Amino acid sequence: MSDFIIQLGSGIGAERVAQLLRDRPGMADAPVHTYCFPWGSVVLQEPRGRGYVPLHEDAELFCCVGRPRFVGVTHEDRGPDGFNRIFAERWRRGDRKALSDALTGMFVLARCHDSGVEVLTDQMGFRPVYVASNLTRELSAVGSHIDTVADAASNATDFDLASLGELLVYQHITFPYTTRKNVRELDPASLHSFRTEHTGFHKNTVTFWVPREPAVFAPKHELVEQLEDALRFAGHDISRGAETVAVMLSGGRDSRAVLAVLPRDRCVAAVTFFTRENREFRVARIVAEKHGVVHYGAQRHPEFYAKLVDRGIRLLGSELRADAHGYAIVDNALDKRVDLIVGGFLSDTLLKDHFMSRQQKKILRRKGWGERLKDRLIALRLHPPRRARAGKPHEFFLRMRLCPDIRDDVADRRSVRLGQVAARRPETANEWCYFWPASRQHDMSFALGNSRLFCADELFMHRRIVDLAASLPNTLRYAGQVANAAFARVYGSLGSIVDANTGAPAAAALPLKGLAAKRRRRQCSTTTHATTGEDPWNDVDHSWVDFESLQRYSAAWNSYRRRLLAAGRSILEEVLLPDPAIYFESYVARDGVTFNRLAVQLGAYTLAFRRRACAGSVYAP
Numbered sequence: 001m002s003d004f005i006i007q008l009g010s011g012i013g014a015e016r017v018a019q020l021l022r023d024r025p026g027m028a029d030a031p032v033h034t035y036c037f038p039w040g041s042v043v044l045q046e047p048r049g050r051g052y053v054p055l056h057e058d059a060e061l062f063c064c065v066g067r068p069r070f071v072g073v074t075h076e077d078r079g080p081d082g083f084n085r086i087f088a089e090r091w092r093r094g095d096r097k098a099l100s101d102a103l104t105g106m107f108v109l110a111r112c113h114d115s116g117v118e119v120l121t122d123q124m125g126f127r128p129v130y131v132a133s134n135l136t137r138e139l140s141a142v143g144s145h146i147d148t149v150a151d152a153a154s155n156a157t158d159f160d161l162a163s164l165g166e167l168l169v170y171q172h173i174t175f176p177y178t179t180r181k182n183v184r185e186l187d188p189a190s191l192h193s194f195r196t197e198h199t200g201f202h203k204n205t206v207t208f209w210v211p212r213e214p215a216v217f218a219p220k221h222e223l224v225e226q227l228e229d230a231l232r233f234a235g236h237d238i239s240r241g242a243e244t245v246a247v248m249l250s251g252g253r254d255s256r257a258v259l260a261v262l263p264r265d266r267c268v269a270a271v272t273f274f275t276r277e278n279r280e281f282r283v284a285r286i287v288a289e290k291h292g293v294v295h296y297g298a299q300r301h302p303e304f305y306a307k308l309v310d311r312g313i314r315l316l317g318s319e320l321r322a323d324a325h326g327y328a329i330v331d332n333a334l335d336k337r338v339d340l341i342v343g344g345f346l347s348d349t350l351l352k353d354h355f356m357s358r359q360q361k362k363i364l365r366r367k368g369w370g371e372r373l374k375d376r377l378i379a380l381r382l383h384p385p386r387r388a389r390a391g392k393p394h395e396f397f398l399r400m401r402l403c404p405d406i407r408d409d410v411a412d413r414r415s416v417r418l419g420q421v422a423a424r425r426p427e428t429a430n431e432w433c434y435f436w437p438a439s440r441q442h443d444m445s446f447a448l449g450n451s452r453l454f455c456a457d458e459l460f461m462h463r464r465i466v467d468l469a470a471s472l473p474n475t476l477r478y479a480g481q482v483a484n485a486a487f488a489r490v491y492g493s494l495g496s497i498v499d500a501n502t503g504a505p506a507a508a509a510l511p512l513k514g515l516a517a518k519r520r521r522r523q524c525s526t527t528t529h530a531t532t533g534e535d536p537w538n539d540v541d542h543s544w545v546d547f548e549s550l551q552r553y554s555a556a557w558n559s560y561r562r563r564l565l566a567a568g569r570s571i572l573e574e575v576l577l578p579d580p581a582i583y584f585e586s587y588v589a590r591d592g593v594t595f596n597r598l599a600v601q602l603g604a605y606t607l608a609f610r611r612r613a614c615a616g617s618v619y620a621p
Helices: 016-022 082-093 097-102 146-151 162-171 218-239 254-260 279-291 302-314 328-333 347-351 359-366 369-379 394-399 404-422 445-453 463-469 474-496 510-526 547-553 553-565 581-587 588-617
Strands: 004-008 031-039 042-047 055-057 060-065 107-113 116-121 130-133 138-143 183-187 189-197 200-205 246-250 267-274 294-299 339-345 457-458
Touching: 004 016, 004 107, 004 146, 016 031, 016 042, 016 146, 031 107, 055 200, 082 097, 082 107, 097 116, 107 404, 130 146, 138 146, 138 189, 138 200, 138 404, 146 183, 146 463, 162 394, 162 404, 189 588, 218 254, 218 463, 218 474, 246 254, 254 279, 254 339, 254 347, 267 279, 279 294, 279 328, 279 474, 294 328, 302 328, 302 445, 302 553, 328 394, 339 445, 347 463, 359 394, 359 474, 394 588, 404 463, 445 457, 547 588, 553 581, 553 588, 581 588
Parallel strands: 246 267, 246 339, 267 294, 339 457
Antiparallel strands: 004 042, 004 138, 031 042, 055 060, 060 107, 107 116, 116 189, 130 138, 130 183, 189 200
16 A cells, blocks of 8 residues: 655655655665655655556646555556556546546545645545645645554654543544644545645645435345445456455455455465464364365464564654564565455454444344343342443543543544534444544554555445445444445355354354354353463454453563653543553553553554654654
């Protein structure tokens, strides 16, 4: 995916920007191009994949980052700059909405000329782009990497304290705010024009698409058919132009659907992340063998996830958790074996109930007569109430960790954003606030990291699937009713292989999956994993890691804590009521896994930038 930075004025110099982009781990091999205009400069680190070389002719620059596609078009056969040539041709036709509607994927497009810049963002804001003002409130930089944009506007250490608080509590920042005070994210599916005038730069925005709820929802069987068609079309469309494709394959359902819909003549391999072979890895291997593709293991160092704090922050910036797990693919050189690696990210977000509230799920969940009777007896106080299930701390309790003024600022901005989303999606506003724009989805670091490090794409980011997701009612998003029914229709023989998460066949009916999942949970609760070394956090049956164990016992993680304690004062002292040193000294169980992780990450992040500002160096560790 790589990145671009447009400086509106002299800024910090094109060479320094180019150095900032090159010096990120894993990015030194991506070519960097620099272009000068009367109003400033453009520095672009070339995207991965074929056909994305910038087009500079007739005093106009057409360029992009990400992996944009024109639906139904193979731009790779148009040469090294094939995509940007088609972009230029369609731009000159004049219909900007038609141009936007024809595009799919995760991207930012830009046209630069002597009078200014136009920036086109993708349908859901999968790929964020930021605009920064300098200390005198003048527009000074536009770009796709938050830290470099802030640097170009002299805002590198001007942190937004409310945003840091939001990251700790909610794992994402309310749109359009960012970690810097004078940096904002641009609207998705929009054309943003920056024009030079005698008073400076002026910005204008035209939006082409919003995910409005339909007045009338289609019946389930029609939505299942539409999703099946969209999946099959997307599989062919995103792999167009690639001769060899691999799938990021887990032992679950979503990635299996991706494998099933990719063309057999292009899909040659599957990649599974692992540290030690476990149940999920074994199921993924069976699926790959059944489908007739090579199975590669992206093996990780035992301290892989701890060390991502350094690598992930430098690659992605500060907006999300530093979970750039695609480094495992680069570390094993698996990106060199195929033209394209496709994932199944955002399936749970767009098509299922991942962000649905517990209360809403409780309303939609079917209950047997026994459970209904028990609820009635509890209401009449004839039966003791249910015991609360142990789980992650509720957001209410985490909000209490914030300073009162920070807490109020966070509440105000979230209330305003909820009203804005509710105007488009009155029934599902609470959910869509978490992933519209999709750059705000708290796991987006996975996809954003992958697409920077190698040629990657995500099936569920295809325009046809997004359009359908916007038309799903809550009743059918709950438990993935439409998604799972459509997946079962595309699996073929892969549906008979068990889902590693439930123990039932992947194509099994929902009640059977539920029973199998309960049985799996009971087995896990009565079985203790044997520690097979000095890294017990890797004793898991899935593709990730036990983050609580990692934070308790990892030597690499504890090294961050020692560094933060030695540094003394932290910016988090202005955000949190408790002394942030308690999170640097040890794991604080009451506040949960993610709060502890982000406290250390944000402490390390802000410390690095303050040191860099003092030393004048680039990305001080």
